[in-house]
Amino acid sequence: MTGQVEAGANTGSAHPVWSSVRAVLFDLDGTLLDTVADITVALNCALAEQNLRTLAKGEVRGLIGQGAPALIERALECFGAAGPAADATLLLERFQHHYERIHEHGEIQTRAYRGVAWGLAELYAQGFMLAVVTNKPRSIAVELLTRMSLAQWVQVVVGGDSGLPRKPHPQPLLAACEELGVPAAQALMVGDSQTDVLAARAAGLAAVVCVPYGYNGGADPRALPCDGIIETIDDLPAMLAPRAGRLLCANAPTE
Numbered sequence: 001m002t003g004q005v006e007a008g009a010n011t012g013s014a015h016p017v018w019s020s021v022r023a024v025l026f027d028l029d030g031t032l033l034d035t036v037a038d039i040t041v042a043l044n045c046a047l048a049e050q051n052l053r054t055l056a057k058g059e060v061r062g063l064i065g066q067g068a069p070a071l072i073e074r075a076l077e078c079f080g081a082a083g084p085a086a087d088a089t090l091l092l093e094r095f096q097h098h099y100e101r102i103h104e105h106g107e108i109q110t111r112a113y114r115g116v117a118w119g120l121a122e123l124y125a126q127g128f129m130l131a132v133v134t135n136k137p138r139s140i141a142v143e144l145l146t147r148m149s150l151a152q153w154v155q156v157v158v159g160g161d162s163g164l165p166r167k168p169h170p171q172p173l174l175a176a177c178e179e180l181g182v183p184a185a186q187a188l189m190v191g192d193s194q195t196d197v198l199a200a201r202a203a204g205l206a207a208v209v210c211v212p213y214g215y216n217g218g219a220d221p222r223a224l225p226c227d228g229i230i231e232t233i234d235d236l237p238a239m240l241a242p243r244a245g246r247l248l249c250a251n252a253p254t255e
Contacts, residue, residue: 021206021240023182024123025173027191028134028141029064030214032116032233033148036061037109042099043075049094050086052079062218065193066167067135067160068092068099103143112148113213115234122237124153131176133189133199135160135167156180168195170203177203190236192216197226209236 029035036057044054055063055078063074072092079086102108123130130153134141138159145151156179158164164171177184188207189200192214200208207227214221222229230236 018188018207018240020186021128021188023129023131023177023180023187024236024240025131025133025176025187025189025200025205026233027167027189027193027196027214028132028136028144030192030216031113031190031196031211032120032132032150033110033112033144035110035144036064036215038099038102039064039071041107041109042095042102043071045098046091046094047075050091052086061215064215065135065195065217068095071095100140103140108144108147110144110148112150113211113233115232117148117150119233119236120150120153122234123240126237126240128240129156129180129182130154131156131158131180133158133167133172133176137161168198168202170199173199173203173205188240190230190233192221194219194224197224 026032040055040057040060043060047054055075059078060075063071063078069092072088072095076086076088076091120130132141132145132154134157136159138157138161141157141159142151145154145157156176158172158176158179160166162172162175164175166172173187173189174184177187180187184204185206187205188209189196189203189205190209190211191197191200192211193216196210197208209228209230210221210224210226211233212221212229212231216224230239
């Protein structure tokens with residue numbers, strides 16, 4: 001646990017005001033889980049079927065964000081206007097097929113980032129309600145959280161197949177808050193990209209903090225207009241500790 005929190009450059013203060021926070025919403029890919037290896041395998045299988053060149057994991061890392069349709073669009077942009085013709089719709093279908101196959105066959109290379117398990121467990125123990133808001137299909141998100149032994153601390157998962165507009169639209173975050181029974185102004189967003197920052201701002205959340213190790217379209221997350229940067233998820237409990245004490249007191253049994 002690093003214990004380091006960097007205030008966002010645009011906040012004008014050492015720390016944002018989080019005294020009202022009762023719930024924490026997390027992005028999945030690039031925030032809780034490093035999923036780039038599985039996404040790379042599935043994407044390259046789909047590309048090869050259309051006789052397109054495969055992409056290195058480093059290239060794919062810069063394409064992740066805003067869901068599978070955006071991933072396919074950005075992948076095709078890698079080949080340029082003079083590149084070979086490709087069927088984007090078919091490519092998306094085949095990517096989703098191969099990604100699901102990876103899960104069905106237990107060939108997952110996805111891993112939780114350092115500090116995630118401890119951080120979620122501690123936040124849960126402190127009384128915070130936790131949710132995951134992702135552009136991934138909900139069933140796959142739940143499966144990954146279960147495989148990584150993280151699901152026990154997450155009360156709500158909102159996926160990209162929920163019928164709601166995907167992030168950066170605020171609706172998925174608002175839906176998570178509604179399901180948790182917490183006003184948006186009492187929720188904190190934790191993400192790794194401009195998508196997460198825009199969604200949190202539009203939803204009217206108390207604050208949004210980012211991790212520096214995520215995807216963010218290949219750009220440095222430290223430059224995001226968020227309220228702070230945490231080195232790892234296990235920095236969050238200490239940051240929110242004053243609020244946690246009030247939560248625990250409020251939940252304590254009375255004689």
